[in-house]
Amino acid sequence: MIEDNRLKKEIITDISPRYSELIEDAISWSQKYTEKYNRLSGETFHTHNLKVALLVKKTGLDINSIIVALLRNVIKKGRENLPEKEVKEIQEKIKGEFGEDVYNMLLLIDKITGITKFDAEREALTKYILKDCADVRAIIIRLCFKLEDSRSIEALPISRQRNYVEKLRRLYAPLSEYLNLADFKNEFEAVAFKISNPEKYIEVDEFMKKNYRLHDEILNNILEILHEDVSDKVSEPIVFGRIKGYFSLYKKLKKYSEEGKSPRLDDIKDLFAFTILVENIDDCYVVASEILMDKKIVQVEIEDYILNPKSNGYKALHYVLEVELPDLDDIVIIELQIQTLEMYYRNTYGCLLYTSPSPRDRTRSRMPSSA
DSSP: OHHHHHHHHHHHTTOOHHHHHHHHHHHHHHHHHHTTOBOTTSOBHHHHHHHHHHHHHHHTOOHHHHHHHHHHHHHHHHHHHSOHHHHHHHHHHHHHHHOHHHHHHHHHHHHHHHHTTSOOOHHHHHHHHHHHOSOHHHHHHHHHHHHHHHTTGGGSOHHHHHHHHHHIIIIIHHHHHHTTOHHHHHHHHHHHHHHHOHHHHHHHHHHHHHHOTTHHHHHHHHHHHHHHHHTTTSSSOEEEEEEOOHHHHHHHHHHHHHTTSOOOGGGOOOOEEEEEEESSHHHHHHHHHHHHTOTTEEEEEEEETTTSOOTTOOOOEEEEEEEEEGGGTEEEEEEEEEEEHHHHHHHHHTTOOOOSSOHHHHHHHTSOTTO
């Protein structure tokens, strides 16, 4: 109960009274219909609903999306435990109390849940979900449920864990990447990595904890430097960065091994990856020039995939840079990609059908606050 109250308080915080009452009503619905059912982890479905609703809030989705997260298992557990007539009555009451938008999103999540049961190739399945879903919010809510599920994966029998992590890696991580939910993607991959290769996961985890305790400060410092260098040199540059995920580090080790290099974590220098997106090709080179004029930055490597695209059509300017961070008394090696918006989406998503907001709007919505 203490945990439920804490989650409820976090969900309601900063929500205007006009909408907080609706959310409290949805919480009451969740408590009434799902608190008596337990998950394999031991927590109630009501607690699970609250955690997912908080996650939905943190993604920046709207009030109705938070309500849908709270009500999703009301319908699901009702179907499993109540007569069909009573379930239909519950659905109609939800429609009357919370509106058509909430009701339609619940139906869409049902549809997405059905689609994800297909045993299809990842790209075909991803295309199908995105093309068939009329509201991208429903996909993101579904991802929030799967992410929260993955955090208690150890409660599943071993046989189910293996099947589950395969779907995390094959479907939910790529979907998250497509929707610019980088943190979701990294966590899905990390969970899959932890279950499928626990020894390597522990090695990577210990390395990161030992060497990069200040990784958030490093990330934000470099974002500030890059943004200051380019913000007034080209029109509306988009600057964002990330710390490479655990699974990405593991893949890099495998690549080193395949290339005959030393597959040691200490040899991976570019743990921080940054991207600058601009309007056109000329701006790519203007941005690169401005960054290299910064006395705190030294070029280590360069690959010009704009002049010399990869065989798969990939285009971008790639740099490995040494960046001095006076505030932290440190020097860090980073990877930097400079691309146009068009290059970025073609490089990242290939020929996948694009269904959510414009590339610029979508990328802005996931930018780090310091960018």
